[in-house]
Amino acid sequence: MANQRVARALESMRSPDPALRAQGFDFxxxxxxxxxxxxxxxxxxxRDDDLRCLLLELVAEARSxxxxxxxxxxxxxxDxxxxxxxxxxxxxxxxxxxxQALHRARVNGWIA
Structure with missing residues (x-):
């Protein structure tokens, strides 16, 4: 990963230490x-489903x-x-x- 700050934050999110996980996510x-x-x-x-969910949450929160x-x-x-x-x-x-993307997903029955 090109950005070392992001790589360190992701590494922290994989830690068994809850404080380190929170620190990486918060950053x-x-x-x-x-x-x-x-x-x-x-x-x-x-590959970890819980971490994938957190990463998707971060993308959503970015509003990009x-x-x-x-x-x-x-x-x-x-999922x-x-x-x-x-x-x-x-x-x-x-x-x-x-x-439009949300509408297509509703029409396709993917979401309610």
Missing amino acids: LREHADAYVEEIVVAFGQE PDALAFLADQLDND ESLRFWAIRGLEMLDSAPAR
Whole structure:
């Protein structure tokens, strides 16, 4: 990973120490808008479902138009937690393309 600060935060989020996990998450939450691309890449490489959910939450909280396609791709995910954060992220974007993605997902029966 190119950005060492992001890499350290992700490493902290994998720690068995709850304080370190929270510290890594809090750092990324504060800077999620600047690191959306890195967080999306980390999501794609991560195998731990709980951490993937946290990473998707960070992307949603970033409110970055650059994440629209990524969030829309998660709308048909089998994992309800991931769908929740994808919906939330698109709702927070509050743009015409985000609303269209949500509408398509409803029409396709992926979300209610």
